[in-house]
Amino acid sequence: MNLTLKVWRQKDARTEGRLVTYQAPNVMPDMSFLEMLDVLNEDLIAKGEEPIAFDSDCREGICGTCSMIINGLAHGGMRGTTVCQLHMRHFRDGETIVIEPWRARAFPVLKDLITDRSAFDRIIQAGGFVSVNTGGAPDANALPIGRIEADTAMDAAACIGCGACVAACKNASAMLFVAAKVSHLAALPQGQIEREQRVLGMVKAMDEAGFGNCTVTGSCEAVCPKEISLDFIARLNREYGKAILKNTFPPAGKGGD
């Protein structure tokens, strides 16, 4: 396959970027998208040019590191697929492919296709954890968890934090990510202690990072490589509503502000 690539090149966070056109000849249909870029980078290095910087790690669709917009679609638009698992056979010979980084105020471009996604880390720090007593690991059967709760928590925990939801949302909203993280721990008994503080803290961190608001368009769900459902956003809205009410009208015998 012969492809024309238009790739976003940006020297660093402070420099203006632009789309640069490259030719990618002899692309094999069985290459992954990232392997195609690896081959192009080898050509660029041989020519003495700066290779295209992009994020990748596991290359098996589970780490959430790779991140790019391909022809206007996050991760290339294949259902339940990250860029590293996207193969060149889904493109046509002679096609022009436009490759851009995630675009959001909260995800500033660091270089070429690499963005700073530490805003997600700050959201996790604000509540994406559980407090447990240290000591020996408890027996697995000491804390029974219902099948429905376990499945719900697992569906939410599938989120790999890649940021495609933000990239595909017309408002650059991080609601699906926050919804998955909040729902995951709220569904489990271990997550009950910090339940209210978690949702309040994570939503606050989300707002402070400068993400947009959810307008329920469903784009996030459609591009999510782990197919996290929009239902979790409804769950987040429910959790937050309950938390602000509990905060204002604490149950008898408990302190509030």
Next chain:
Amino acid sequence: MMSLFRNLFCSSLGKKYLMAGSGAVMFLFVIGHLAGNLQIFLGPEAINRYGHFLQANVELLWPVRIVLLAIIALHIWAAAKLTLENRAARPQAYAQWQPTAATYASRTMMMSGIIVAVFIVYHLLHYTVMVKAVNLTGKDFDARPEFFDAQGRHDIYKMMVTGFQQWPVSIFYLVGVGLLCFHLSHGISAMFQSLGWKKRAYGECLDCGAKWAAALIFLGYSSIPVAILSRWIQ
């Protein structure tokens, strides 16, 4: 209590609650208003009696009007604030962009909302404030005895028939209620989602029901100018 207000008015989710809650009240008003208006098909006696019932209870009429106006103001304020934040959240646009899965209605809520707001202002000037200049008939809808019936009640029936016989007015009305229902086709189910009242078990029903509700409301409202323009009601 302060923290509740801070969370409602300052957080992203809180503003969405306000948006959904104010939208829900207006949605109920839209249904009630339709039920009232459809009485035109029962003849002058029914709708004039209903109009007189509303206008005669000033102690109820004005509180309802004030609450509704406050709710519209809240809906507009939240929409403006959320939209500005959304714009700021993506300072640099994509060179190439394809909206994924998002319906046209969901992507154009602001635009449909603005046009509906303009329509509502016109509609209030037309039939509530009865500004002579905007009804295009050259008649004053509040003139005695022309627009009052035998019992001395405001002749709502005659006002509606005269008003909608002006086809530009009727067309603007159809566009207005059309966009309102387009807005509702996304808004009704999004309202449940924003308030956290949507679950997987009935989520698809809700999406589908919202579109049906919007379509039925459009049929109901549009039947009035269509019936008048086609001389079915005169």
